[in-house]
Amino acid sequence: MSESPDLPRVTDEVTAEWLLPKIGLQKAKIETKRVIAGTASLILKTVTPEEENAGEKKAPLNICVKGGFNPDMLAAYPFVLGLYTRELDFYANVAPKVPQLNLPKVLWSGKTSKNAIIVMEDVAANSGYVFADPVDTWSVDRVKLIVEQFAALHAATWGTKAEDAPWLDDHYEEAVLGLCAMWDAIVLAEDRPPVPEYMKDKEKMIPAIKTWFATRDPKFGCILHGDAHIGNTAWSEQTKTPMIVDWQIIHRGSCFTDIAYYIMTALTIEDRKAYEKDLIDHYLAKLHEFGGPKLSREDPGVMEEYRKSLMAGYSWVLCPYTMQKKERVWAIVSRLVSAMEDHNPVELLVKE
Template sequence: MADRAETFNPAPLLLDTVLSAAWLGRALGGAGDPMDVRAVHIVDQFGPSCTKVRMELEFGPSAPPGLHSAYCLKGFFGDPGIGYLKSGVQLTESAFYRDCAPTLSMRLAECVHAGSDEARGAGVLLMKDLITAGARFLTALEPYSARQAESSLDQLARLHAASWGDAVLAKWPWVRSKARELTRYQVVPAARVTELMRGERGAPLPDAIRDGARIYAALGRIADRDTALPHCLIHGDAHAGNMFENADGCGIVDWQLLQRGHWSLDVAYHVAAALTVEDRRTHEQDLLRLYLDRLAAHGVTPPAWDEAWDRYRESLAYGMFLWAITIRVDPPVIMEFNRRLGTAVADHDSFGRLGV
């Protein structure tokens, strides 16, 4: 076993390596002997930054009968992918599937290998293929109904309830709060955010909220607020493009922005990003009540309605921040998410509620 640990790289940076029969056999073997993988057939491949590869494996005669053969591999490889390693997001996602996922009663991809290389910031996931199992991945802008939101909010309630409070979160010391970091380090400077929001992405919104300094200040107030509120694991990027749907309901993928924080960040972002403006206005109070009911059903005493509604309306500023600073995404998605999230912020005077 010592030789194996020295020779097997759990998170290589070369795509050719992780798509080789030899590496996949070692990954599937876990701590035991390698699986006898004889051939790798690529079904589909997505990029360009984070690479996802769907594949079908052929096993040799020494492999146990009845092995699952359809998998999806995910990681940063080559250029420009490895340029994202310094962000640490792939380490976060690998750690989620390794440490957190086994404790959760959520619909998730079944991960059979969650490898990481801390020194390089690399992470490689090998998961059973959801599409082959009958699931459908949703897209960021496809119609998303209130009924679907009920299902996905139940999934978020399961995540939050299972990780509620500092005593539970202590099991995962590597999970950090991110609102303060995002405010402090300004990956996209406030002046540049103003420039972006004064352009096409902010055109449907009131001028008063198209200001980078104010957008950052609102996130800073959320960070201040949340120091006195209960924390849990939050997905951090729960728009419809990170959802899948099968016969049982909605599930959640893409855990790169996993963090500890207040439940309202996930709920407000999800409702305002996934639904159209009109549907959000019609259904958001009912959906928040449903979320609170599901939180109770999963074992947590929910906040009173007035408290929950106030936190929801403030937390809409988090989602707006994420999409105000977004650059490397298809422009139609950026435009629509800024319209949806910015309109929600304007509808509820989220900045005013936060005192900015």
């Protein structure tokens, strides 16, 4: 990862002059295939080298340039710059410790006080990965494979303390509470997804969120993906393997945050009800297999922690449509409401 004073801030600034030295080329034809807008923007390009290597032309490269290329979003939500930076830190500091994680190859990364950019392989073009849409759901078998990757991450970082990862701060809590500050404009807006009345009550929900933050059990502490919903995973039919992407909200917390959040968002309501316990058991078995502690659903605090961790999904109730499309918010919130009704995390937290 490098420091750079002149990172592009809009897509048009990702020029051949800027990009080619980052990927070790001098002359190449560059084609922009697609720009995908989101919390971070993805610029998908094909780079066809013009120079020869040992008398042969180098093969074309399919790459993804990811960063903050929406100045309006950065102005409206300044905290998102920290999300871009944190993903770079994940690839530099955590990914090398977890070989079981299936991740794209990073070709270059750099950050400044105004932006952070990663240049990586385009796994959709290279390996046929299809990124999940939050409106969709996955099969139980696919979810089981993702749960295994979370287990590997958690086991490798189990017990990580603040001094072990000084680049990880309290950004997650700050971001959620920052959205809470816009409660009336988001949660109470007319075109928001239907939720029970108590889930609209900021006098009840904000204290519950703060209690959840304060009472996460440190004995389950590790480094989390932190935004573990189905939309941050991909599947390749070519290799029959999943991939976890978008490591922007990585933070220290309870391992069950990733697990409860992912199971809730990735499965149909019917599959969650039928297979939730089996998936928790599978996660716990893999956690131990990868070097983490040996835990059971019968152990004190395990299922209570899982239930509380469903509060992570409430971020979708708080999510403005400028950050996620309306149909995605409605789809995830419908699954969240069902899980909240089954597990009652708010009731559990109110009793704390």
